[in-house]
Amino acid sequence: MLSESSLKKIDREVAKYPAAQKQSAVMAALAIAQDEKGWLDKDTIACVADYLGMAPVAVYEVASFYNMYDLEPVGKYKLTVCTNLPCALSGGAHAAEYVKEKLGVDFNQTTADGRFTLKEGECLGACGDAPVMLVNNKRMCSFMTPMQIDKLIEECK
């Protein structure tokens, strides 16, 4: 199901843990699988589970818990705005409203052109940089004032 190169990458992650604890690599394996497939459908999750010797539902628990993992297709750019309390108090809520208005979509929606998907995120561990946003699960953007948001969206065209 997953390509040879993805499996090789997963092997590298698995090698970081004791042989009897392959499941420790589940988060990395899901990220690798998602990089290949774009999002995690049930077959991909079952494939990761099988590869790591885990119950599929145990992998599904992880995949559904963290919002870096997408259980549905997303646009080319996935913007995640943190709305946990420290961010919310420091402009996160406003940042989310601003993005919504600018893109014309609500949380968990994708723009008509398929370019942006907006997600509400959980704490990214950088409360001092609030408000923070995440682009495509990997790139973190700090101090997202409306000006910064405009700049980011411009970049993502």
Added chain:
Amino acid sequence: MGRQYLLYGAVMLEIEIDGQAAQVAEGSTVIEAAHQLGIYIPHFCYHKKLSIAANCRMCLVQVEKAPKPMPACATPVSPGMKIFTHSDMAIKAQKGVMEFLLINHPLDCPICDQGGECQLQDLAVGYGSSASRYQEEKRVVSNKDLGPLVSTDMTRCINCTRCVRFTQEIAGVMELGQAFRGEFAEIMPFVEKTVDSELSGNIIDLCPVGALTSKPFRFGARTWELSRRKSVSPHDGLGSNLIVQVLHNKVLRVLPLENEEINECWLSDKDRFSYEGLNSEQRLTKPMVKQDGKWIEADWAAALDYVSHALRDIAAKDGAESIGALLSPHATLEELYLAQKLLRGIGSENVDFRLRHSDFSADGKRAGTPWLGMKVAEVDKLDRVLLVGSFVRKDQPLLAQRLRKAVKRGARVSVLHASDDDLLFKPFAKAIAAPSQLPRLLAEVVKAAAESKGVAADAALSAIVPGESARKIAESLLEARQGAILLGNYAQQHPQAATLQALGHQLAEIAGIRLGFLGEAANSVGGYVAEALPKGQGLNAAQMLAQPRKAYVLLGTEPEMDTADGRAALAALEQAKTVVALTAFKSAAMLDYADVLLPIAPFAETSGTFVSTEGRVQSFYAVTKPQGDTRPGWKVLRVLGNLLEVAGFDYESSEQIRDEVLAGQDGFVSGLDNAASGVSLTLDVAASTFERVADVPLYFADALVRRAPSLQAARDAVAPTARLNAASLSSLGIAAGSLVRVRQGDASVQLLAELDGAVADGCVRIAAAHVDTVSLGAMFGSLSVERA
């Protein structure tokens, strides 16, 4: 702050709960300590058999010097600890937790099946407030399809995760999980999957709210309307203890009766849901007699008169030895005893209850009654096990659960079988081969053990050269402190069962471990105790079918499904002049071959006794009245004994019969011994391609469970297919999913081919005991497969 060292080494700590001093073992938790003192701490997620989750927070208590309330289930006791379970702080914390739990829980107790037996309802009375302060929207969670046995109302779920932990820790495969997070967390199976475990019904008992309830029982009755009566399961050899719940003389539900020595607090789904079969449309409720090919209902006197005359006529004309009796191993001890006494009374030795067995060469050579070789509760203490010829997960689900527990504690369980089924634990070593080769494989293990230990092996094993896996298995068994070799149902049904027993005994002697038989049926030991098997010139179950009799007496069995060779059984019964069936159910086949049908009470409607696989004597009362004109089997047999003028048939109660059989044996029967001497070993059976591997799927195993609709809808009850491994499929040029014709002898059936990597090379796995495969014949033997 004293520490006391007890004899067995556990350190005892002195603590105080609610002012009561107590000594508890180090490492126990506050909730365990409280229960030891009889102090109840409210809880939902805590369960003594499951790991600690501490996620419901209901068990918060006050601990002296701790700044905040502590969860009693996850707080270990420490020396001198002072705990207050009902202080202002504790009560305030518990009430706070209850308010949070009730935020999202619907207030629909009047329409909830759990109402009246709901822990949340009960505790809300004690800790909830009369009105909610919560004004916002409540959470709604969509229901999940968990299969035909468990019904869901997920909005009621309080996310205690007991069900998740059960599937993971006890059932052995995590079929449920808690997906998503925070407010959105919900319990679910993996996308589009159901819960297919053979132990799945236990999550109904575990669920402290009405989220998981019994689908067959759904909206059937309120718990307080039901009477609770004790009984014993009539299915596998374990003898699980039951609470049978009855309303208006009808069994509506079966729950486990906790017995730590047998079923703990669990039940297999078969034990739990088979009661549905009691109300099957196929119940026979009136005696019936066939006259001129037509069935007419008769009264008891006429039917019994007919039977006694028919048997007398045949005994007079053709000799009593032309009468044979096939008895179900699920029948009660009393029925088995009276049936053999009746047959012997009229002069026939042809009586047997070992219907699925095919090798009887150990008869007369056994040292005693074959049994588990240990107590059921000792199974999880074993450290080295060799499992021979056993579909244990399906045949004895709760023994498989105990083996899983043993493996978790570090036991090494090896497997020797014709199919590498997933036991939900990792076997230490395995040897998988065609059925005909199992005796040779076991001989290899015996030889390897003898060589390794430097003792002489049986001379018959001189030509045996142990393979690598046999050596690995032997080495592991030689390390045993508490070891056992366990022969499963399949090994007992094997055509060289006596060889397997003798080899097992040799191995047990060499390695200093125990030999055990996993009990096939509720009375697999009881049948021996009742002497319901032939002695001297009598014919055994297989011979009675191979050398057709003029008359058959059937007790609680459908021989086409319940014998080693259903096809031969049908042929023998069809040619017989008279077939008398004492049965709770009628079937099309039975209406065809039988001449008289006498309705006898099934499980729940008769008193009786089962002697379990560990030799435990368990008597039970009837929990309901027999349906229609049905009568308890022992009464019917007693009257038949009287009519046939057999001496000693004036019993007044089933207890009287039991006391006669057991003759003072109390609690456990004596005479249990798995040794066999003088068995000539048969090791050189040539393998053939293809050999049949026939399992008895758990929901086809006896007449009652075959008629339980919900179990028949379960995944384990799918119609049989021809299962082959990839190599076999490709050698035949057959694609999985295509229709194949399977020939066994001069019989053939069409089945779907299915890929099953677990099946041994050169074998086809085709389930027995199913109407689709009865015509194939014997459970063991060679067959051919071709494209249909």
